[in-house]
Amino acid sequence: MGKYILRRLLQAIPLVILISMTVFLLMHLIPGGPLAAYESPGITAEDLERLKHELGLDVPIHIQYWNWLMAIVRGNWGTSIVSGRPVLTEISERIFNTLYLSIVAFIGSLLISIPLGVTSATRQYSKIDNIATTIAFFGQSIPIFWMGLILIIIFNVMIKNPNTGGPLLPGGGMSTIGSDFSFEDRLRHLILPASVLIFFNLGTHVRYTRSGMLDVLHQDYIRTARAKGLNKRTVILKHALRNSLLPLITIIGLELPGLFNGALITETIFSWPGMGRLFFNSIDRADYSVMMGVLLMNAIMIVLSGLLTDIVYGFLNPRIRFD
Amino acid sequence: MKTQSQIQKMLGVLFAISLILTACATPAPTSAPATSAPAATVAPAATSAPAATAVPAGPKKGGKVTLAVWQSPVTLNGLLGTQTVMSVVLNLVTEGMTEVQPDGTRVAALAKEVPTVQNGGVSADGKTITYKLKEKLVFSDGKPVECEDFKYSWQAIMTPNVGIVSTTGYSSIETVDCPDPLTVVVKYKSFFAPYLTLFNGSDLIPRSAGDPKGMKDWAHNRKPVGAGAFIIEEWKTDEFIRLKRNDKYREAGKPYLDEVVVRIVPSSEVALQLVASGEVDIMWNNTEADIPQLEKMAGVKVSAPLQIGGERLFLNMAENKDPSDPKKPHAILSDVKVRQAIAYGINKQRIIEKLLNNKAKPGSSELNAGYFECKTIQAYPYDAAKAKSLLDEAGWKPGADGIRLKDGVKLRLKYSTTSGNKLREDSQVLVVEDMKAIGIDMFIENAPSSVVIGTWDGGSPRRHGNFDIIMYTTNAGIDPHSQMVNLWSSANIPSVDNKGGLNYTRFNNPKADDLLKQASGEPDPAKRRDMYCQLAQMTYDQANMIYLYQRSAIDSYRDRLLGFTSNAWSNTAYNAKEWSLK
Secondary structure, three states: OHHHHHHHHHHHHHHHHHHHHHHHHHHHHOOOOHHHHHOOOOOOHHHHHHHHHHOOOOOOHHHHHHHHHHHHHOOOOOEOOOOOOEHHHHHHHHHHHHHHHHHHHHHHHHHHHHHHHHHHHHOOOOHHHHHHHHHHHHHHHOOHHHHHHHHHHHHHHHOEOOOOOOEOOOOOOOOOOOOOOOHHHHHHHHHHHHHHHHHHHHHHHHHHHHHHHHHHHOOHHHHHHHHOOOOHHHHHHHHHHHHHOHHHHHHHHHHHHHHHHOOHHHHHHOOOOOHHHHHHHHHHOOOHHHHHHHHHHHHHHHHHHHHHHHHHHHHHOOOOOOO | OOOHHHHHHHHHHHHHHHHHHHHHHOOHHHHHHHHOOOOHHHOOOOOOOHHHHOOOOOOOOOOEEEEEEOOOOOOOOOOOOOOHHHHHHHHHHOOOOEEEOOOOOEEEOOEOOOOOOOOOOEOOOOOEEEEEEOOOOEOOOOOEOOHHHHHHHHHHHOOOOOOOOOOOOHHHEEEEEOOOOOEEEEEEOOOOOOHHHOOOHHHOOOHHHOOHHHHHHOHHHOOOOOOOOEEEEEEEOOOEEEEEEOOOOOOOOOOOOOEEEEEEOOOHHHHHHHHHHOOOOEEEEEOHHHHHHHHHOOOEEEEOOEOOOEEEEEEOOEOOOOOOOOOOEOOOOOOHHHHHHHHHHOOHHHHHHHHOOOOOEEOOOOOOOOOOOOOOOOOOOOOHHHHHHHHHHOOOEEOOOOOEEEOOEEOEEEEEEEOOOHHHHHHHHHHHHHHHHOOOEEEEOOEOHHHHOOOOOOOOHHHHOOOOEEEEEEOOOOOOHHHHHHHHOHHHOOEOOEOOOOOOOOOOOHHHHHHHHHHOOOOOHHHHHHHHHHHHHHHHHHOOEEEEEEOEOEEEEEOOEEOOOOOOOOOOOOOHHHOEEO
């Protein structure tokens, strides 16, 4: 097992380098570049040439890439072209905000969707199944942007807090600005963005739990277990559930790196200072070093979560061997 | 197995539910603010003037105001950043020699008075500017504001390899001398016409900021120290910037507010709702499309001063098939009659009514606001008949399909702008319609802004000259000198040897070059104004640049906030020291 993990990790190194090389090239194919932001009627050609040199943009691209790679190997992620701050500072300021929101939403969604999906599958075509699949369908189809805005209009503009007369729920941000830490305050700020994300995730999670369960319920060994006289509950929870989760685990494995990426639209609607906006802004401003930093982190996360998924498969299904 | 009919039934139910939901929810954004207030109908959209907001009994002290901005500053070192939002925040924190009022006039801030030739602040040749500082000025950290700080700021701006955005003007300075701590003598190598635009606002850096060579790592970049009304207390990246009152501010009793919070709300749709609910007091940078919604909100006011410049069409007067000779005339657009026909043929008012909620002005010239406004120039009126007769005179006769021909060549022009900008794309459609009506076939070919307005090496058509018509917005600052030189000097026609040239219409006129040369040596702003006005008239007659519309700088705010005015010259929060709460 340890040998397997080590081998996978070693295989990942050239993969990550290859990814970074491709991304670096693609990035430079985007027209414009970091200097576009500086172009204004007031700026002279001399200023532009000077800035190009000062920002290190006048060296050939393969040398730029080599410099970047060598710096990364030494643990230096570089500094943002736009803000001049270290890329790691830029990332670390947001990654916890992002994880805080995405993990709450992720766990919240699983806590709701696994029971819902299982119930839905065991009572296929019942009322509860129809309701669950409808919710899942809506979660997938309603644009996050629209839903977030509607929630703000309802809970911030329309409904007032009877005690203070102010809005019932804050219309964004992580906490009340300028106030001391308060658990209740944090929670109030978390409710709307987390609900939007949970609702969105439900779609996927319920559908995969349900279809995984349905597959398993039609297997011979479930019939055998039922024939042995086991009660339904034991059959579902002990025999069926573990196997039925395989498709969901695959999906979760694919979603894990996403937890670090942040949710751009939710962050934008709820003024959440997360990774999604950092990445979006870095593309917008052609801030190559921040873009590379985020993408590198992403590539590493994808490789790691792929590995993690494979290991979890082994626990859920002992027929899978690592060698 | 699920049957076909079951699926159909379910889809039917879903469709019905979604219809009901949309029906219930969609009107909410507009109806919510209106119903929540009894006096919704009278909410005025006042374009407030400074006088109207003065409070007779003396403003109330204390309180906190939240300002929503859609973008986060990346740095608060004004020398290193380009974002408008950065200037908004720095307006709260910094002050320099002089500042510009909403009407475009300049008043003294840290200087005792605005230097002029008359008061002896400007030498006869205009090359030496002497400022006298007010007495006992201090930065928010208590250190004195002295001549040495201005000298240091100039040196900091001229530091190589730290990424200073613009050294314009400062690079023309020979020395900054300090005969005494309160006198700043700036000697220029050659006359720099917009000298009053230097040493203002965030260009003043206290010498305690550190070694300019290490500017990239200055603490000042995140927490600038200035002589302005507020102090940065806390900055949470992408979230908010909290500022508190500067107790050492030079005007006693001001600012009135204790705290200003600049909150980053990236979605303008959300920010509008937060203004409606009162969670934020000011929304920076509204668009014309927001105004109907804002007017319906009770307790919300709009401030919308006109901005200089605006959206315009650059007509390329040089050959665009082979741009190797940047001065070779364009096959169609080199004829002034064709250009004027286009100018007369565009119905600007229709664009403003249909796309800008009637909240903009038809574009007239480069100098359409402020001290340097050229008041004699009126926008080209819409006159299709005149446009047609001009084209007839130019020898372009209508063909079978209505499109005009001359010597077998069709009057067909490429019309480009930045893609993804809805307002621009919609106005293009209207212009193309107008042009079709007078027999000009314009076809749209847009590209991302980074391509359209990109660099020479990036192959930007605007620089290489391989375009017919390009449309976008640019504007002169409070002093239009550099804009005039950039746009109209023949020395600024882009070419291989002049990759940074900005004269995209390839305007090439010795008389214009003469005027620009004269203006570059004229220390009296009033005389300079006349010269620019002549120049603007010249390009107006040539119609090489067709100004579509002039927009306003729109902000909205809750009426509990008093003293708020927008300043199209200096961004929101320029007068935050005057703000108070009801």
